[in-house]
Amino acid sequence: MEKRILDYTEWQDTADTLHLFLQMAGKVKVERSTKRPEWGHVRMPLTIDGIGTGIIPGNGSSFEIYFNLRQHHVDVQNTDGGKSRIPIEDGLSVADFYAQLMSALDYIGMATEINTTPQEFYDEAPFEQDNKHHSWDREAVAAYLENLHFAHRSLSRFLSPFRGKVDMPEFFFGTMDLSGSVFAGQAAPYSGTDMVGVNCFDEKFVEYGFWPGDVRMSKPAFFGMPYPFIPGIESYASMLKPDRAEFRTQMSEFILTLEDAFSYPDPEQAVVDMCRSSFEIVQRMDRWADLDWITEPLTYPASPRG
Incomplete structure (x- = not known):
């Protein structure tokens, strides 16, 4: 196992960008999921290749948002076969990703309105206005x-x-x-x-x-x-x-x-x-x-x- 230790200061720009991307998916899950004690419904499972929302209840079916951190893309798909992919690359801003994620959800029939203010994050710029965070190392x-x-x-x-x-x-x-x-x-x-x-x-x-x-x-x-x-x-x-x-x-x-x-x-x-x-x-x-x-x-x- 590679024992690389990332001090936050070494990758802050990328860490913050990833954090905010994941927050958007988490907020979609919050809006759609049945509530559980201790915020159990907002937890996102780790997989071999990345982090996903797990199955989210949708409009007559279910869907998920999955971040493949090895292949560097996000898949938004439902149980009816609808799928949209968002490539992640250096330069993709939080605002651009937000627009693409909302478009992908609409495309698979799962349009979801979320609170666009970051949660428990030091910068409260709304997702749709955040062009500062756009790094991907x-x-x-x-x-x-x-x-x-x-x-x-x-x-x-x-x-x-x-x-x-x-x-x-x-x-x-x-x-x-x-x-x-x-x-x-x-x-x-x-x-x-x-x-x-x-x-x-x-x-x-x-x-x-x-x-x-x-x-x-x-x-x-x-x-x-x-x-x-x-x-x-x-x-x-x-x-x-x-x-x-x-x-x-x-x-x-x-x-x-x-x-x-x-x-x-x-x-x-x-x-x-x-x-x-x-x-x-x-x-x-x-x-x-x-x-x-x-x-x-x-x-x-x-x-x-x-």
């Missing part, structure tokens, strides 16, 4: 995809054995992270009033994910975010593994940078260790009611026999 996109696959393997190893409600790693278009969560099944009402928070934070959980960095923190990193936010976690820092992982109080998150993960002999295990030890810290401070069942080992045989 193919090598950087390829490296990002490889990092997403590494993150998916690592996070899945940790998340898969949990019983109960678990979201496996998928893409969130708002913050451009690939993440999954373990839920306690215990209500934990949110004290804020913002739409995202009210519909995200409603029960105890810990989210684990990977994001490529942003304008506030340029290093790509794995994170663990417990909710409710627990004061005093830093006092358990000695339990956190591996040794380069840390709890950042200002973010209320456990952090292991991608660079640090790759510095260990077994990078995937380093990520699993960060997730597992941080989960143990959370349980030390606020033990979940059904923890014994949630963490009870699975009993599948090592080599299933038919």
